[in-house]
Amino acid sequence: MTLLLDDAVVRQVFSWSGATSALREAYAAESESARFPPRSMARGEQAWLRTLSGAPGDSGLMGLKTIAVALSSRRVSYLISLFDQSSAELVALLDGHSITGYRTAATSALAADMLAKLGALSVAVIGSGFEAQNHLRAIAAVRTVDAVRVFSPRPQSRARFISELSDLGLAISAEDSAEAAVREATLVICAARSRDESPTLLGEWLAPGSSVVSIGSTLPEQREVDPETMRRADLIVADELREVLDETGDALAARRDGIDLDSKTVSLSDLVSGRAPGRQDDQQVLLYKSVGGAIQDLAVAAMCVARAREAGLGATLPVKITPVAK
Helix, strand or coil, X not given: CCEEECHHHHHHHCCHHHHHHHHHHHHHHCCCHHHCCCCEEEECCCEEEEEEEECCCCCCCEEEEEEEEECCCCEEEEEEEEECCCCCCEEEEEECHHHHXXXXXXXXXXXXXXXXXXXXXXXXXXXXXXXXXXXXHHHHHHCCEEEEEEECCCHHXXXXXXXXXXXXXXXXXXXXXXXXXXXXXXXXXXCCCCCCCXXXXXHHHCCCCCEEEECCCCCCCCCCECHHHHHHCCEEEECCHHHHHHHCHHHHHHHHCCCCCHHHEEEHHHHHHCCCCCCCCXXXXXXXXXXXXXXXXXXXXXXXXXXXXXXXXXEECCCCCCCCCC
């Protein structure tokens, strides 16, 4: 029978290390673009419906995430549907709200683990909200972190960030500027766009050998890192190659400045599978840029389903949706 997981169960069974491992397997297997087609958008006057779908190359569960938005009431619903690739059976339905946040941070942790220099990391976090907190939790699950410096515009937000992450047992300090947080960092996490869409990270601040995670510029009008960051990057890794290069404000601004991005940008799939090299020396500046994709949602959702079954959690659909012979 089809398993149903609400958001509470998803949170209960979720594991950062499990998610990162599932994503590593998914990206190592994914190679054909047809497996993960471009996302689609249906727009009404006061609503829109976005769909991300995929059939993973590891022959695991295929499926889709549907995002429904009612603009008039400012409400959003996330639904993930998973199907067996060999039988077409509907295996699970999940509330995708928390998965959407988890998968972004877990994928960033996978990329950072592969790009950052060996050894304990000194982490700078620009931003203090949900994504920023998730990213630090995800990084701490895969790498040793010896120091964290956080900046966001409001001192109260910085204090809350430190308080809410106290369970990690990390040395976290608040800084009064993004530059102060970034100057000595080996890993920089950008998880907050400025209100006027000006970059929050300037490339001149970066120390040699640093790695950058950028998740906040996913549309042409959005900005997070400046052109100098992308100029200094010896390698750019993109979770969705064409979307990052052609549809993000950071990449468009860099192109206007005459920066050749295509020659130094590779897909996360090529990095994880070994088809593209990662860090070549300790002085390189490396950049991971993310816009999100179905492969991330499906890998993390499938991991949650497996862990829920092992724990005997979730409910079952009271009726069966039977595949039809064709």
